[in-house]
Amino acid sequence: MDVNATSRLCRSTFRVDRITCCALFCLVFVGASWVSAEQKVDFAKQVAPIFQQHCIRCHSDDDRQGELSLASVDDLNENEFVIPGQPDASYLLEVIMAQEGEPPAMPQEAERLKDAEVQTIRRWIQQGAAWPAEVRIKQASKADASWWAYQPLQVFPKPHSIDEFISAKHQKHDLRFAQRADRRTLIRRLSFDLHGLPPTPEQIKRFVSDPDPNAYQKLVDRMLDSPRYGERFAQHWLDLAHYGDTHGFERDKRRDNAWRYRDYVIQAFNDDKPYSRFLQEQIAGDVLWPNDPQAVIATGFLAAGPWDFVGQVETKSPALRRAARSLDLDDMATQVMTASMAMTVNCARCHDHKLDPITQREYYQLRAVFAGIKRTDRVVSEQALQDYQDQKETLRMQRNALDAAAAQLTGRSIDLADVVGGGNGFGTGMFRQAIDPRNAKVQTRDFGNLGNVIVNRFSRSDHPLVDGVFIADGKAGQAEVPISSTEVTVSGLPTTSGKAWDMIRNGPVASQHSTTIDGIDFTGPGHHLIGLHANAGITFDLSAAREVLLSKQVTQRADDEATAGDQSLAGELRFTAKLGYFGASGSNVADAWVFLDGKRVAEFRKLKRDDGLQAIDVNIPTKSKFLTLLATDGGNGYGMDQIGFGDPQLRLSKLPRPSQETQRRVAKLKQRRDRVEQQLLELGPTPEFYGVASTEKGAERSVPEVRLLSRGNPESPSGHALEPGSFAALSMLQPQLGTLQSNQGERRVALANWITHRDNPLTKRVIVNRLWQWHFGTGLVSTPSDFGYGGARPSHPQLLDWLAGELVANQGSLKAMHRLIVNSRTYQQVSVIHRVDTPSSERTNPARVDADNRLLWRQNPRRVEAEVIRDSVLHVSGKLNMQQGGPGFEDFTYQEAYAPIYTYVTADSKPLWRRSIYRYRVRTTPDRFLTTLDCPDPANMTPQRLTTTTPLQSLALYNNELMLRQARYFAQRVSEEAGAKPSDQVQRAFQLALGRAAEMEELQWAVSLVQQQGLFVLCRSLFNANEFVYVD
Amino acid sequence: MSTNPNEPSRREFLRQAGGGLGSFALAAMLAEEANAGSSESGTHHLAKAKRVIQIFCPGGMSQVDTFDYKPELAKRNGTTFDPDGKLQFFASKPGNCQGSHWKFRQHGESGLWISDLFPKLAGCVDDMAFIYSMHSKSALHGPACFMMNTGFTLPGFPCMGSWVTYGLGSEADDLPAFVVLPDPRGLPPGGIINWGAGFLPAQHQATTLDANNRQQPIADLFPAAGIEEVTETSEQAGLDFLGKLNRLHQTSRAGNSELEARIKAYEMAARLQLSAPEATDLGQESKATQELYGLQHPEAGPFARQCLLARRLVQRGVRFVQIYCGAENTTAKKIRPNWDSHEDLPRDHGYWGSVLDNGAAALLTDLKQQGMLEETLVICTTEFGRQPAAQGAAAKGRDHNAGAFTAWLAGGGIKGGVGYGATDELGFQSVVNPTYSYDLHATALHLLGIDHQRLTFYHNGIERRLTDVHGHLIREILA
Secondary structure, X not given: OOHHHHHHHHHHHHHHHHHHHHHHHHHHOOOOOOOOOOOOOOHHHHHHHHHHHHOOOOOOOOOOHHHOOOOOHHHHHHHOOOOOOOHHHOHHHHXXXXXXXEOOOOOXXXXXXOHHHHHHHHHHHHOOOOOOOOOOOOOOOOOOOOOHHHOOOOOOOOOOOHHHHHHHHHHHOOOOOOOEOOHHHHHHHHHHHHHOOOOOHHHHHHHHOOOOOOHHHHHHHHHHHOHHHHHHHHHHHHHHOOOOOEXXXXXOOEOOOOHHHHHHHHHHHHOOOOHHHHHHHHHHHHHHOOOOHHHHHHHHHOOOOOOOHHHHHHOOOHHHHHHHHHHHHHHHHHHHHHHHHOOOHHHHOOOOOOOOOOOHHHHHHHHHHHOOEEEEEEEOOHHHHHHHHHHHHHHHHHHHHHHHHHHHHXXXXXXXXXXXXXXXXXXXXXXXXXXXXOOOOEEOXXXXXXXXXXXOOOEEOOOOOEEEEEEOOOXXXXXXXXXXXOOOEEOOOOOOOOOOEOOEEEEOOOOOOOOEEOOEEOOOOOOOEEEEEOOEEEEEEHHHHHHHHHOHHHHOOOOOOOOOOOHHHOOOEEEEEEEEEOOOOOOOOEEEEEEEOOXXXXXXXXXXXXHOOEEEEEXXXXXXXXXXXXXXXXXXXXXXXXXXXXXXXXXXOOOOOOOHHHHHHHHHHHHHHHHHHHHHHHHOOOOEEEEEEEXXXXXXXXXXXXOEEHHHOOOOEEOOOOOOEOOOOOOOOOOEOOOOOOOHHHHHHHHHHHHOOOOOHHHHHHHHHHHHHHHHOOOOOOOOOOOOOOOOOOOOHHHHHHHHHHHHHOOOOHHHHHHHHHOOHHHHEOOXXXXXXXXXXXXXXXXXXXXXXXXXXOOOOEEOOHHHHHHHHHHHHOOOEOOOOOOOEOOEEEEOOOOOEEEEOOOOOHHHHEOHHHXXXXXXXXXXXXXXXXXXXXXXXXXXXXXXXXXXXXXXXXXXXXXXXXXXXXXXXXXHHHOOOHHHHHHHHHHHHHOOOOOHHHHHHHHHHHHHHOHHHHHHHHHHOXXXXXXX | OOOOOOHHHHHHHHHHHHXXXXXXXXXXXXXXXXXXXXXXXXXXXXOOOOEEEEEEOOOOOOOOOOOOOOHHHHHOOOOEOOOOOOOOOOOOOOOEEOOOOOOEEEEOOOOEXXXXXXXXXXXXXXXXXXXXXXXXXXXXXXXXXXXXXXXXOOOOOOOHHHHHHHHHOOOOOOOOOEEEEOOOOOOOOOHHHHHOOOOOOHHHOOEEOOOOOOOOXXXXXXXXXOOOOOOHHXXXXXXXXXXXXXXXXXXXOOOOHHHHHHHHHHHHHHHHHHHHHHHOOHHHOOHHHHHHHOOOOOOOHHHHHHHXXXXXXXXXXXXXXXXXXXXXXXXXXXXXXXXXXOOOHHHHHHHHHHHHHHHHHHHHHHHHHOXXXXXXXXXXXXXXXXXXXXXXXXXXXXXXXXXXXXXXXXXXXXXXXXXXOEEOXXXXXXXXXXXXXXXXXXXXXXHOOOOOOOOOEEEOOEEEOOOOOOOOOOHHHEO
16 A cells, blocks of 8 residues: 555645635735845754744654644645745745734744744745755754763762652651561562562561571572572563464464563573673673573574564565565564663654654664564574484483384384384384475485375385385276385275375475374373375385284294284284374365275375374285275375374284283383483474574675655665665764664674673663662652653652662662662551551651652562462462472463464463463463453563552452462362361461461351351452551 | 353342442542543533544445446446556556446435445445545555544554543443444454554453353353353452442542552442443344344444444433444455455445445434434444456456545434545546545544544644644534
8 A cells, every 4th residue: 555645635625725715814914024134044953943843843854743744845835834035925924923812823832933033034034934854853852862761870979878758758758667566477579579479478577586686698699599589570571572382463373482581581681691691681692692502592682572473474465575574673672771771762764763863763773783684583593403403312212212112112013204204114214204206215204295296106125114106196996006126006095196295204295284193292201103194105015014912022922921812813903093184274175085005094185184083993804915005185185185094003902911021121111211212302492593694695695775654654764875864863972883784693693792881881771770660660660661851750869870880880780689679668668657646647648658659668569460469379389399490381272263363271281370470471362361450462562560450350250260270279278288177277378378367257257258168268358358468 | 142141140249349349439420530631621622523433445445336427437347547557556457447347327306416335325325425535545445444543553552442431431420431343254354453552541442342242242241151160259259249349448549549449449349241232232222223223234234233223322321432344364255354345346346336335324314313412423434445447367356456445424413415535537546635534533633523533642742633734624514
């Protein structure tokens, strides 16, 4: 769509109105006409400042109230408000002059023009109304470079403390510190603050009874050393990064490697990574420290937000792609600058920032920093990938060797997938090694659509157990399709496309949609898969297989008992497998066939993914020579037709029973195998993460040009290509971040260095303010991601600067800052509002002097966040699973579709009872339970959580199945730990949930409740108590 | 009629639970809540409409097959649409000109044109105002749905329903202020966040209602099934205990109003348990009303139920109801799951058209009969339109078109039987008074007594508005 064209049309329609309006004014205008020949008016120096001061706020290029702009000479020519040389006929002059006692019509929302200013304009018009084209009038921002936030940090020659600064303000307002909270309150506050969990009764007891006067400091140290700390603070940072595990927008596809960045943030906090380094890694870690996997993964920060797959990839329209890309770059630039420096740069996308000294040009120069990168899955490093693959291959080989050894002892079954992979059927084959259906050659690399296909031609294989392969086209049943080296043929097969994709593989074929059906991943431990894409077929040599299975080594061990039953059945075999359509759900179908010596013994027509697994169990008589597996395309094209035979095995129908010695040896092998399997599991997924990569490809080595976009419209670039840059408002720093020739990596490094420069005061102010907010609920600046004119002013500017200085003095250690804050008297105050015992004046009642407690005459009570409520419930019920790191848990079922369907389930198993930081965040379908409890939408960068109180929250906490089940577990736990006596149960339940004993009155109520209704009801009520979700 | 024999007794005990709480002044508290988010008390000016029912047809409804009569397009049927071959639509290059798949006729006293796709709505034409010149900033479903709902193509912004309740609060004393009725087949493109509150406080989130779920018309309204410890007596005893515990906790923390609010929220939740099942019980409606909506129709019935439910909700004081006529992420494959008719528009618009026609016409008729139309603003929109050129080998589809679509409004201060704006002669681009969502939103807010420029919320550096920095009142369609 051409946005410009429509805008123009829009303007022309409105012009009609304006001209009418103008004519009307002319009728009533009676103006004085006088002319004086005076010196030449300088437009830029004399007239432009008047327009800027009085007119431009409403009549600018991007506002155009009354469809009028006074920004450029083009505007002047367009609007015809000025007739050069004829001041009295110029409408502009008329509206700024008083008319017959009436005040001037304009300006409506600014100070009226002084007479002298009116005369200047009159003279300018009289002299020809010259307006040099290069003079463009822009609205001045409200704040300029002298704004407080851009000034250097104040230096404090003498040592100070937090309490000193707070106390100084108290004194000015006749306020005092509240008393220090008791130890029980303090440990609960600290525990929620630093860990996001309530303390256990044992932790409380230990702290409360600790005789050491430094017990509190020791507690703080212990808590900061715990991995729970990183899990807690990572959520704060992920809020700023608007992190999610899906792309969002229409398709909302999975982003399965995103979690590595989440784990990075947790680890960075736990390791107390210096803050500058933390930022540098997240902006340019892959360039600065390419060999440090953590630094590389850190760039997941830039990619953490939503991303429109349809707009950037799927659509064929270049204009739509440009629009989506423009928003993509805006997202990256905005996130970096609001998170690190609380600059609302995105306000300058369409025009200069109206409040802060941020020009539109600077905004696009910032975008030039990111113009050479795109969001993508990428490997942590080639080396890491190689190490991972080597390790995995070694372990797999160990496992296979153990399997083969066990099979030698007992197995007596040939794994046909292993055979396809070149193995002996007992685990010596290579995973994903393959046989070419065109010529039976062994292949290891991936293929796509195969060329040079000759259908219905049989190719013999060198493998002793494989007779050969072919590609089938039944030609409506007419073709005789050869399926063996002995010229056995099959007829009656349907017509196919005659095409084939990739190879016949030990494992999935190239680009296979999935390897999992009905919950079984056939690449997982103990499973095997023949990947057979339509229209390929493979024939196994049964005589050879029988020979192997009957051979002395396999069947007739001296210590085995004799084969039971009829010896004439000794050569009878069984073929078993689990067949499935492994392509995507939808209208795609394929057929699968099994033949014995060309005789059809199983067929599956129009098989779809949704049909699930089909069990195949074929009895093979002693005289059968060939087993053939074939996939055909179902007549609707061969795309996605990924047929797979899971766990395909050939074995003797009758098996001898193993001796005790054999069983003992097998058990030992199994133990070793389990250990290897565990190591494989611990190896985890491939070292890939979701981050950013260069858009450079092939010969195109340069970063795409960035130009200023008029009104933010991607179809209206203007001016020349912009060099990467930042903001001149921070006058102590150089805004240049490179040249047009700088590559994308250099640009990001330059930005990272600019943001973390030792002279940059804003970065430091912003992070210490965030820390303050995370401990007090409100920052010293109450708008943590906006330190500009539109944001709040600091309540304690000196304290803010002093804290920023302390951060520098502590080499950027955030843990040092936590210690400083939580060890302060300010932090340790009680949160309950003072009771004023004697009637007092307004001045001495702190609740009246400072109702919002901005001056911190007490601590703020706080309701804990959605995730903390969930984690606390699990913690108190005893079910919280403390497993750290790795892919997120999914408390939903996932259904593949154009837009995948995520359906939530009640978390009622250990893997789903992990901490909320480890949950898989779906953007389009957020977890309703958490959303109801104020968990924010990850589309937004959230610098501060909102707290609401709604009936839906009550319903969620009182009735949701998770809550009820956890209340049940809580009750079970209490009765296990406290025995059968109701009063003991009540006390234990109070200790666990609220961290205190029940008081006399409560005890009475609760005991009677337990006696009459059972322990469950008490536990459910405690989870809903105000005290459970509010921290003093 | 209730299908759950336990319900009356459950209601009864909840009524007692609610009633036993004595001095609880619900109305006063609601009034407090209503004003808590808004800097103004009351409205900016006199409101014509008190409530809104918005029907959203996701997928992109074709303007040229429905409301926007283009005889020139029919004349050029089969001729080249894009002689230069320069245009590239969302998914295809344009095919030939393709006239409407349905015949257009004039209807009512106004004589406005409507296609035969909407025989029933055609009878309401004199109550409807059409904006023929709608356009969008995106031709992608996700961003365009976001724009129509929130004024922004990015996710994360509050939708109109959230803004309206933020500005006006609730009119109901026992039902949520903002209710969404999604298509029973699934979520629209972009998912739940289409009706998200964005950065507005969570109390302005939509509540989704499921009238087909008699057990839980609102999620977690009643305790989850299968927990045998939950009994009616234990339910009340537990709430009583909770109340006492909370009161005791509060005595030593006087002055913390949040604690008081939270106690009251449990009392309000109890009220909701009474009112929601009643409001969603369509069996209470007369046979004539049920027949008017055609509730039993296998295809059109589900949407008609949502329309009737919407009427019941606004009747009970719900401020804003949004109904979806179409889904996105569903596995139902019989036809397109929404209006997105790339391959076979006669099939897909044919299906969805009759669904919309039946439900929306019944809703307008019903509101009028009940005397509610005057104070109820009904809005029907889609996220973008479709191309006048054909798409696909069979030339039966149409690609996305952000350049033009039609929205209509009725009731609540809207002048009926008028059209505003126009597209070009082929229905390709809006050319007379092109209108973004901003103007539609500004006009809707105006009818509710709200100046769209003064309904703001500070977020990350900006005083945000539903209308961004745009929006003009469309006076031409006001009564």
